[in-house]
Amino acid sequence: MYDLIVIGGGPAGLAAAQAAYEEGLRKILVVERDGELGGILNQCIHNGFGLHYFKEELTGPEYALRFIRMVEKTRIEFKTDTMVLDVQPDCTVSMISKEEGYQVCEARSIVLAMGCRERARGAIVLPGARLAGIFTAGTAQRYVNIEGHMVGHRVVILGSGDIGLIMARRMTLEGAKVLACVEIMPYSGGLTRNIVQCLHDNDIPLYLSHTIVDIKGKNRVEQVTVAKVDDFKKPVTGTEFTIDCDTLLLSVGLIPENELTRKAGIPVDERTRGAYVFDNMETLTPGIFACGNVLHVHDLVDYVTLEGQRAGRAAAVYVKGDQKTENLRMMTLKAGKEVTYTVPQYIRVSGSADESAPVFFRVGRGILKGAVVVQAEDEKIATFNREHMSPGEMERVALPMKLLSRARVAEISVSVEDTSELLK
Amino acid sequence: MNRDVVIIGCGIVGAAVAYELSRYNLDVEVIEKENDVAMGTTKANSAILHAGYDPAPGTLMAKLNVEGLELAKELCGRLNISFRECASMVIAFTKEEAAELEKLREQGIQNGVPGMCILSGEEARLMEPNLSKQALAALLAKSSAIVNPWEYALSLAENAVANGVKMRFESDVSGIDRVENGYEIHTTSGIVRTRYVINAAGLNAEKIHSYVASPSFRTLPDRGEYYLLDKSEGRRVNHVIFQCPTKVGKGTLVAPTIHGNLIVGPNNETPRDAFDTATTAQGLDHVAQMAKKSIPSLNLRESIRNFAGVRAATDFDDFIIREVDGAPGFIDAAGIKSPGLTAAPAIAKMVVRLLEECGLEVVQKEKWITIPRPMRFSEMDSAEKRSAWAKNSSYGRVICRCETVTEGEILNALGSYIPPRSVDGVKRRCGAGMGRCQGGFCSPRALDILAKYWRVAPEEISQDRTDMYILTGETKAEVKRECTT
Numbered sequence: 001m002y003d004l005i006v007i008g009g010g011p012a013g014l015a016a017a018q019a020a021y022e023e024g025l026r027k028i029l030v031v032e033r034d035g036e037l038g039g040i041l042n043q044c045i046h047n048g049f050g051l052h053y054f055k056e057e058l059t060g061p062e063y064a065l066r067f068i069r070m071v072e073k074t075r076i077e078f079k080t081d082t083m084v085l086d087v088q089p090d091c092t093v094s095m096i097s098k099e100e101g102y103q104v105c106e107a108r109s110i111v112l113a114m115g116c117r118e119r120a121r122g123a124i125v126l127p128g129a130r131l132a133g134i135f136t137a138g139t140a141q142r143y144v145n146i147e148g149h150m151v152g153h154r155v156v157i158l159g160s161g162d163i164g165l166i167m168a169r170r171m172t173l174e175g176a177k178v179l180a181c182v183e184i185m186p187y188s189g190g191l192t193r194n195i196v197q198c199l200h201d202n203d204i205p206l207y208l209s210h211t212i213v214d215i216k217g218k219n220r221v222e223q224v225t226v227a228k229v230d231d232f233k234k235p236v237t238g239t240e241f242t243i244d245c246d247t248l249l250l251s252v253g254l255i256p257e258n259e260l261t262r263k264a265g266i267p268v269d270e271r272t273r274g275a276y277v278f279d280n281m282e283t284l285t286p287g288i289f290a291c292g293n294v295l296h297v298h299d300l301v302d303y304v305t306l307e308g309q310r311a312g313r314a315a316a317v318y319v320k321g322d323q324k325t326e327n328l329r330m331m332t333l334k335a336g337k338e339v340t341y342t343v344p345q346y347i348r349v350s351g352s353a354d355e356s357a358p359v360f361f362r363v364g365r366g367i368l369k370g371a372v373v374v375q376a377e378d379e380k381i382a383t384f385n386r387e388h389m390s391p392g393e394m395e396r397v398a399l400p401m402k403l404l405s406r407a408r409v410a411e412i413s414v415s416v417e418d419t420s421e422l423l424k
Numbered sequence: 425m426n427r428d429v430v431i432i433g434c435g436i437v438g439a440a441v442a443y444e445l446s447r448y449n450l451d452v453e454v455i456e457k458e459n460d461v462a463m464g465t466t467k468a469n470s471a472i473l474h475a476g477y478d479p480a481p482g483t484l485m486a487k488l489n490v491e492g493l494e495l496a497k498e499l500c501g502r503l504n505i506s507f508r509e510c511a512s513m514v515i516a517f518t519k520e521e522a523a524e525l526e527k528l529r530e531q532g533i534q535n536g537v538p539g540m541c542i543l544s545g546e547e548a549r550l551m552e553p554n555l556s557k558q559a560l561a562a563l564l565a566k567s568s569a570i571v572n573p574w575e576y577a578l579s580l581a582e583n584a585v586a587n588g589v590k591m592r593f594e595s596d597v598s599g600i601d602r603v604e605n606g607y608e609i610h611t612t613s614g615i616v617r618t619r620y621v622i623n624a625a626g627l628n629a630e631k632i633h634s635y636v637a638s639p640s641f642r643t644l645p646d647r648g649e650y651y652l653l654d655k656s657e658g659r660r661v662n663h664v665i666f667q668c669p670t671k672v673g674k675g676t677l678v679a680p681t682i683h684g685n686l687i688v689g690p691n692n693e694t695p696r697d698a699f700d701t702a703t704t705a706q707g708l709d710h711v712a713q714m715a716k717k718s719i720p721s722l723n724l725r726e727s728i729r730n731f732a733g734v735r736a737a738t739d740f741d742d743f744i745i746r747e748v749d750g751a752p753g754f755i756d757a758a759g760i761k762s763p764g765l766t767a768a769p770a771i772a773k774m775v776v777r778l779l780e781e782c783g784l785e786v787v788q789k790e791k792w793i794t795i796p797r798p799m800r801f802s803e804m805d806s807a808e809k810r811s812a813w814a815k816n817s818s819y820g821r822v823i824c825r826c827e828t829v830t831e832g833e834i835l836n837a838l839g840s841y842i843p844p845r846s847v848d849g850v851k852r853r854c855g856a857g858m859g860r861c862q863g864g865f866c867s868p869r870a871l872d873i874l875a876k877y878w879r880v881a882p883e884e885i886s887q888d889r890t891d892m893y894i895l896t897g898e899t900k901a902e903v904k905r906e907c908t909t
């Protein structure tokens with residue numbers, strides 16, 4: 001019987017395992033389906049990782065390695081090349097590997113840290129011919145960065161998510177010609193620094209409010225047709241132009257990988273596509289926690305690490321029987337105006353004066369200058385001023401428990417007021 | 425070398441004929457222009473085994489549909505081909521359509537369709553809770569089934585090969601000469617001589633026919649587009665939900681697939697040419713609108729793939745299965761539009777009868793073996809999983825995470841009678857890449873296994889058809905070094 005089984009050995013899972021270990025758990029197992037620990041970071045060979053956490057710029061593999069070294073010094077057990085097939089609400093986990101075959105392990109707690117997958121062509125109903133040469137950006141990244149294969153010469157990128165932007169630069173460095181990055185929204189889905197460093201610095205045009213309406217070719221992509229879209233994201237006839245290319249990379253969003261979660265009957269929030277969680281990262285199934293991209297899609301690994309640690313610590317508290325939740329007041333967090341979701345969705349308000357609950361959220365549109373307002377009915381509990389908020393960047397506020405405990409109702413909302421408009 | 429029979433085309437019809445002929449002491453070869461079985465219409469259709477009330481009584485379509493369904497049931501059982509009798513409903517939204525249902529039922533009775541009845545809207549909604557409130561009535565046909573079409577064709581072809589039929593891939597038939605006692609078939613991989621020819625070339629049947637005789641029918645390609653939805657939508661309906669047929673087709677359907685997904689489509693439209701399987705925004709929009717008429721709660725945001733298939737309709741409103749005038753021993757199996765998938769095994773039996781009438785003597789083989797489809801890892805219970813791994817540890821390495829397909833299953837397919845050449849070939853046999861991530865995760869891994877097995881460079885592995893190459897070369901050396909440190 002394990003104290004804790006962590007599913008997924010990416011940054012979230014490693015941070016959770018390490019934190020639980022530091023809190024005193026000893027029988028910890030991390031299960032990773034890949035041959036190595038580190039998760040998606042292993043294929044992110046660019047730098048820009050760890051600015052917040054380590055205050056220095058690391059590449060993805062370097063960032064991962066720091067955590068791998070840390071956990072290697074502990075007595076945490078690892079199973080790589082092992083895929084979890086099933087999780088039960090009573091914390092039994094079945095898994096399979098070439099080495100050990102089919103196994104069922106029991107645990108007192110579980111941390112879900114399976115990361116996310118990419119949306120593919122079918123998910124965005126991209127019309128055109130069925131051809132080779134169409135990849136999701138992450139798959140192309142794996143071919144190029146891990147396996148050393150090139151995926152094309154003349155590239156168009158659909159979607160301006162971070163992976164697509166990073167791949168625009170990678171492909172350029174590899175000698176390919178990146179002809180355009182096409183984005184259906186009026187703003188980019190990626191970090192501003194990636195737009196600058198990956199597109200602008202390489203003179204790659206970014207077409208905002210544009211999409212691809214047709215793909216042509218015989219066996220492999222030969223041409224894409226691009227068109228402008230209206231406010232309802234519908235292509236505007238007459239605005240079409242074509243680009244001759246042999247490769248189309250899709251960077252059109254990530255989806256948390258929650259099939260195991262759903263199968264286990266753990267309730268999933270349709271907005272985040274991750275489990276509903278409390279402020280200690282516990283799902284609505286007691287003893288099962290979630291963190292990282294499996295919970296909601298993060299753009300910075302630093303916050304993934306922090307969230308992982310939080311989940312690991314909470315799992316340790318749970319296993320040691322120190323989790324006293326019965327007497328705590330439960331509050332529901334609602335996404336208010338301009339806010340698309342919040343994580344956590346529930347907070348158990350503890351009495352301790354110096355504690356606070358980190359709340360992550362995203363805005364639905366770009367806001368130059370705004371105020372994040374936390375409200376219980378019509379009573380404002382807290383206000384945080386923020387600049388340059390955009391849907392591509394996750395926002396974070398820390399809600400002091402002290403303030404929450406004063407609220408009279410059990411439902412509070414997080415919304416954003418656009419103060420830049422007031423200035424005009 | 426002189427063959428007894430050459431079959432041109434290895435879709436469901438060619439494969440079924442090959443399977444049927446493999447029972448006899450004959451020298452048979454199948455010539456297929458692509459690198460695999462089921463590369464034409466057989467891999468892009470609704471995957472329904474129709475009950476048989478649609479075709480006009482007296483047509484070949486009516487007769488072979490009902491016979492074919494019976495035969496298919498037996499075949500799928502014997503070969504362990506995924507098949508489920510899930511029944512179908514044709515929905516009427518107006519009084520006129522309700523009257524149409526009566527006609528369909530009459531027609532079904534004449535065609536010999538068992539197990540039909542007409543339900544009221546409420547009755548239909550009891551069985552199918554997501555059905556539109558606007559539905560007035562439904563024709564229930566219990567014998568309708570769903571199947572995995574490419575698995576079906578592959579299994580038939582594989583069993584044919586296991587029993588001695590030769591398979592010649594990547595051989596486009598470019599001309600046919602009449603010679604003494606038969607035909608000389610020119611292909612891109614050489615010449616094949618034969619006494620008899622079966623033309624099962626699908627959308628190219630007219631062209632193949634024209635090599636030996638003047639045209640007697642004209643192909644009118646008719647395309648249909650589809651959505652395939654994630655398994656989370658797979659239980660939206662329990663039956664195949666049709667709408668009342670119109671002059672152009674059977675309307676848009678919503679149906680579960682054998683893998684637990686939901687299929688939504690098709691429409692009818694004229695493609696640029698018979699091999700244009702592109703999807704279009706208009707076509708898919710139309711499909712979405714039509715489908716929501718039956719199932720308003722349909723969640724198309726769960727789409728994981730779109731595709732289109734082209735019907736080999738002709739100006740003759742029936743299947744064309746006969747010896748060609750003035751070309752003795754040359755048999756057309758042309759105009760095999762819907763319900764061709766259903767009718768295929770009956771078409772095959774009819775073709776063998778025609779061959780006999782042309783003078784071919786058939787003698788049963790003494791030994792005729794059956795190779796059932798191997799069980800998938802994901803279909804196994806825990807004990808079976810354990811023992812699969814104990815026998816071969818590569819059953820412990822999961823290659824496709826969405827569908828839980830293991831390396832063992834892929835290696836097993838590579839050791840079969842018709843091994844896959846392409847990434848999609850692996851998909852058709854093992855299901856890797858069929859899931860929600862559509863091969864994003866497993867295709868690099870499948871490609872690697874293929875390249876090693878065939879001992880070729882990774883750049884030579886194609887997505888599907890031979891020239892659909894995936895990779896364009898290697899990266900610069902310095903980057904490689906950076907990755908490995």
Ligand SMILES: Cc1cc2nc3c(=O)[nH]c(=O)nc-3n(C[C@H](O)[C@H](O)[C@H](O)COP(=O)(O)OP(=O)(O)OC[C@H]3O[C@@H](n4cnc5c(N)ncnc54)[C@H](O)[C@@H]3O)c2cc1C
Nearest residue numbers: 008010011012033039040048084114115163292293300301
């Ligand atoms: C292309 C790209 C560029 C990025 N750029 C930056 C950047 O510049 N700066 C930055 O800070 N952040 C960046 N990020 C974000 C950061 O890398 C991710 O947020 C972080 O890796 C997420 O960590 P995770 O542990 O949640 O998920 P992952 O890293 O995806 O790890 C999940 C792990 O779980 C395993 N797993 C899943 N299912 C199972 C199962 N059933 N059984 C066993 N194991 C399983 C997976 O194999 C994987 O190893 C980038 C991300 C990507 C994809």
Ligand SMILES: Cc1cc2nc3c(=O)[nH]c(=O)nc-3n(C[C@H](O)[C@H](O)[C@H](O)COP(=O)(O)OP(=O)(O)OC[C@H]3O[C@@H](n4cnc5c(N)ncnc54)[C@H](O)[C@@H]3O)c2cc1C
Nearest residue numbers: 433435437457464465466470472597626628648764765766
């Ligand atoms: C949209 C749609 C939906 C349908 N739904 C259903 C359904 O639900 N139920 C049902 O019963 N039927 C359905 N059908 C019909 C069914 O799919 C077809 O009748 C059936 O697949 C036809 O099989 P085939 O073997 O004749 O043709 P194909 O599968 O097209 O096979 C022909 C083969 O010949 C090969 N070939 C062509 N030219 C040459 C050449 N020159 N040399 C060598 N080889 C050549 C091709 O590569 C191909 O492999 C549907 C059809 C469509 C288009």
